[in-house]
Amino acid sequence: xxxxxxxxxxxxxxxxxxxxxxxxxxxxxxxxxxxxxxxxxxxxxxxxxxxxxxxxxxxxxxxxxxxxxxxxxxxxxxxxxxxxxxxxxxxxxxxxxxxxxxxxxxxxxxxxxxxxxxxxxxxxxxxxxxxxxxxxxxxxxxxxxxxxxxxxxxxxxxxxxxxxxxxxxxxxxxxxxxxxxxxxxxxxxxxxxxxxxxx
Numbered sequence: 205x206x207x208x209x210x211x212x213x214x215x216x217x218x219x220x221x222x223x224x225x226x227x228x229x230x231x232x233x234x235x236x237x238x239x240x241x242x243x244x245x246x247x248x249x250x251x252x253x254x255x256x257x258x259x260x261x262x263x264x265x266x267x268x269x270x271x272x273x274x275x276x277x278x279x280x281x282x283x284x285x286x287x288x289x290x291x292x293x294x295x296x297x298x299x300x301x302x303x304x305x306x307x308x309x310x311x312x313x314x315x316x317x318x319x320x321x322x323x324x325x326x327x328x329x330x331x332x333x334x335x336x337x338x339x340x341x342x343x344x345x346x347x348x349x350x351x352x353x354x355x356x357x358x359x360x361x362x363x364x365x366x367x368x369x370x371x372x373x374x375x376x377x378x379x380x381x382x383x384x385x386x387x388x389x390x391x392x393x394x395x396x397x398x399x400x401x402x403x
Contacts, residue, residue, distance in 0.1 A: 205267060205268050205269060206265055206266075206267055206271070207266045207267060207268050208265070208266040208315060208316075209263065209264065209265045209266070210263070210264050210312055210313075210315050211261070211262070211263040211264075212261075212262060212309045212312050213259050213260065213261055213262070214259070214260045214261075214262050214296065214298065214307050215258075215259060215260075215298070215307070216253055216255050216256070216257060216258055216259070216260050216298055217257060217298045217299050217300035217301065217303075217305070218256055218257055218299070218300065218301050219298075219299030219300070219301075220250060220251050220252045220253045220298075220299055221250075221251050221253070221260075221296060221297060221298050221299060221307060222244055222248050222249070222250055222251075222295075222296070222297045222298075222299065222304065223248065223249055223251060223264075223294065223295070223296050223297075223329075223351065224244070224245070224247050224248025224249055224287050224294070224295060225247045225248070225287060225288070225289040225290050225291050225292070225293070225294060225295070225317065225327065226245060226247035226248045226290045226291055226295060227291065227295050227306075228245070228247075228248075228290075229297050229304040230244075230304070231299065231304070231381065232244040232250045232381075233378065233381050233382075234374060234377065234378055234381075235250065235252070235373075235374060235377045235378075236250065236252060236363075236374070237252070237366070237370045237373040237374050237377070238363075238364070238365075238366030238367060238370030238371075238373075238374075239252070239283060239363045239364065239366065240252055240280070240283050240331055240333050241283055241285060241329075241331050242285070242361075242363075243285060243287075246287070246288040246290075247287055247288045247289065247290040247291075248287065248295075249285055249287060249329060250299070251331065251349070253333075253347060253349075254333075254335040254337070254338060254339075254340050254341075254345050254347050255335070255340075255341075255342075255343070255344070255345045255347045256340060256341060256342045257342050257343070258342060258343045258344045258345060258347075259344055259347075260347050260348065260349060261347070261348035261349070262296070262348070262349050262351070263348070263349070263350045263351070264294060264315055264351045264353070265350070265351070265352045265353065266315060266317060266353050266354070267352060267353065267354040268354065268355070269354060270328070270354055270356065271330075271352050271354065274332055274350065278334050279332040279333065279334055279350070280332065280333045280334065281364060282330050282331060282332050282362070283330070283331050283361070283362055283363050283364075284328060284329065284330045284331070284361060284362040285328075285329055285361040285362075286326050286327070286328055286329070286356070286357075286358040286359055286361070287326070287327045287328075287329055288325070288326055288327075288358075289317055289319050289325040289326070289327050292316045292317055292318075292319050293314045293315065293316050293317075294308075294314075294315045294316075294317065294353070295308060296308050317353065317355075318355075325355065326355070326356060326357055326358045327353050327354065327355060327356065328353065328354055328355075328356035328359070329351060329352070329353055330351070330352040330353075331349060331350070331351055331352075332349065332350040332351075332352075333347070333348075333349050333350075334346075334347065334348050334349075335347040335348075
């Protein structure tokens with residue numbers, strides 16, 4: 205049964221968004237190219253969007269039992285992952301260029317999940333996605349996501365198969381994330397010798 209729901213617009217950055225029961229934000233060490241979502245941590249997921257730097261309509265539902273599957277051709281096939289509930293409140297943050305920003309609206313009450321006291325809670329997350337314009341790009345793509353959450357033991361994720369190009373993109377991202385920051389800096393030698401004014 206549906207217990208709680210929140211619906212609001214998220215202004216996306218360039219890298220999708222993070223969602224989960226943690227406010228310990230950092231860039232994911234892996235990116236789930238070929239899927240819509242994947243684990244960022246045990247308690248949080250990264251969600252990849254069609255929209256780059258534009259609005260996303262996000263609806264989040266909390267259920268006390270597994271909801272019936274959404275029927276209708278407007279949604280892409282659903283994906284599911286398990287999240288550990290480190291904190292009772294659900295957090296949403298956008299991945300910006302070099303920054304992660306809290307995206308839960310100030311005027312929207314916190315969406316809290318009923319948790320046990322021993323910290324062993326797992327929550328199942330089901331994600332449905334739709335974009336009016338399915339070609340990735342900047343601006344409004346009429347994109348909306350439905351996130352359904354309910355208490356459930358940790359179980360394997362449900363995702364579509366990925367391509368070899370997706371595997372390569374994942375490997376490239378992981379390699380970039382593993383590279384020490386100093387490797388990105390470049391030392392320049394001063395090759396310009398200005399002419400001296402002669403007097």
